[in-house]
Amino acid sequence: MTDTRPPLDAAAKQVTVVLVHGAFVDASGWQPVFDYLSREGYEVVVVQNSAVSLTDDVVRTRRAIADASYPVVLVGHSYGGAVITEAGNDEKVHYLVYLAAFVPDLGESVFDLASQEVPGAEPPPLLPPIDGFIRVDPTEFPRAFGADVDLRQAQFMAAAQRPWGVEAVQGKITATAWKTKRSSYLIATEDRMIPPEAQRRMATRANARIEEVQSSHAVMLSRPGEVAAIIKAAAEIETAQS
Numbered sequence: 244m245t246d247t248r249p250p251l252d253a254a255a256k257q258v259t260v261v262l263v264h265g266a267f268v269d270a271s272g273w274q275p276v277f278d279y280l281s282r283e284g285y286e287v288v289v290v291q292n293s294a295v296s297l298t299d300d301v302v303r304t305r306r307a308i309a310d311a312s313y314p315v316v317l318v319g320h321s322y323g324g325a326v327i328t329e330a331g332n333d334e335k336v337h338y339l340v341y342l343a344a345f346v347p348d349l350g351e352s353v354f355d356l357a358s359q360e361v362p363g364a365e366p367p368p369l370l371p372p373i374d375g376f377i378r379v380d381p382t383e384f385p386r387a388f389g390a391d392v393d394l395r396q397a398q399f400m401a402a403a404q405r406p407w408g409v410e411a412v413q414g415k416i417t418a419t420a421w422k423t424k425r426s427s428y429l430i431a432t433e434d435r436m437i438p439p440e441a442q443r444r445m446a447t448r449a450n451a452r453i454e455e456v457q458s459s460h461a462v463m464l465s466r467p468g469e470v471a472a473i474i475k476a477a478a479e480i481e482t483a484q485s
Contacts, residue, residue, distance in 0.1 A: 258478040259286040259311035263304055263330075265321025265344070266294055266407035267379055267388065268400060268461075275467035280474060286312055290326075294407050297325060297352075297414025304330040311335060316477045317420075319344050320463055321437065322411065325353050331420030338477045339426040339451075342470060343434050343462050346445040347416040354412045356445065357437075364438035376406035387435040389461035396464070425480065426451040429462065429473050436460040 260280055262273045270291040280287050288307045292300040304326050308315050314337045319327035324344025331339050345353045368383035379387065384401030385394060392400075428446035432439050432455050446453045454473055458466045 255284045255286070256478060257313045258316055259288060259313045260316050260318060260474055260478065261288045261290065261304065261307050261311060263290045263300075263317070263319045263323035263326050264292055265319070265323045266377075266411070267384075267404040269405055272400075272461070272463055276463050276470050276474070279467055279471035283475070285475075285478065292323070292326065294322070294405055294411055296408060296410040297329065300326045300411065301330045305333060308333045308335050316340060316474060318342065318474055321345065321460065322353055322407070325414070325416065328420050329416055329418055331424055332418045336420065336424060338480065339421055339424050340474055340477050341426065341428040341446065341449075341451065342473075343429065343431040343437055343442060343458075343460055344445075345437065346421060346428070346449050346451075347419075348448070349417070349419045350415055352413050352415050356441070357412075359441065361438040361440050364440065365435060367436045372409055375409045377409065377412065378404060378406050388459065389464065390433065390435070390459045391465040392459065392461050397461075400461075421449040421451070425477075427473055427477050428453050429470065430455045431458040431460060431462045432456065433458055434460045434462075 264270050270289045277287050290304050290307045315335050316338045317327045317331050317336045318340040320342040324341045325347050345356050368380040368387050370378050381401040385397035389397040428451040430442045456466050456469045
């Protein structure tokens with residue numbers, strides 16, 4: 244079988260990439276992106292969020308940043324965007340990358356952003372909270388979350404989804420890293436969890452470098468090459484300006 248993965252770059256890069264996943268999934272979804280970046284010489288640290296509270300996930304992310312060997316490019320997908328907005332104020336963080344992500348401002352929560360109306364956009368198929376946790380309707384999960392992911396994989400993701408704590412959804416941002424750090428935003432144009440129009444609005448407000456990719460919300464799985472490319476570009480900007 245032909246190996247189509249990118250070639251290994253023997254020279255280690257002097258940048259650490261810290262990956263922060265979003266709601267309803269776990270850190271294993273980063274494996275394709277991890278493979279791309281680590282094969283090219285980047286140190287890659289993957290955060291396993293609890294998705295129980297924003298405070299806890301910020302602590303976990305700060306712990307990962309502390310373990311980094313080099314200046315950090317901090318990457319957040321979906322709810323992970325809120326986490327990196329708060330945790331990214333660490334002085335080791337030099338660049339933020341948002342992937343189909345929420346980008347709250349000071350005093351805002353993911354709930355505040357998700358509650359903003361986007362004309363014509365279909366609401367995500369979220370079930371009512373049970374015992375303080377939210378889930379995606381499993382029958383709608385493949386279509387809404389990962390329409391361009393292998394159907395069997397998307398169905399497994401639906402069955403294995405991690406419930407999202409209301410406390411995490413409603414956690415307010417107390418420090419806004421994107422106001423002082425450079426950032427990029429990758430808009431998933433076929434996203435049915437966070438409307439592309441909402442993504443564009445948040446990215447513009449954050450003055451991020453904006454790129455677009457034809458992808459579902461599960462962009463790290465369906466378009467890992469494009470995700471790795473925007474992270475590498477951020478790492479190269481960081482290296483050039485260090």
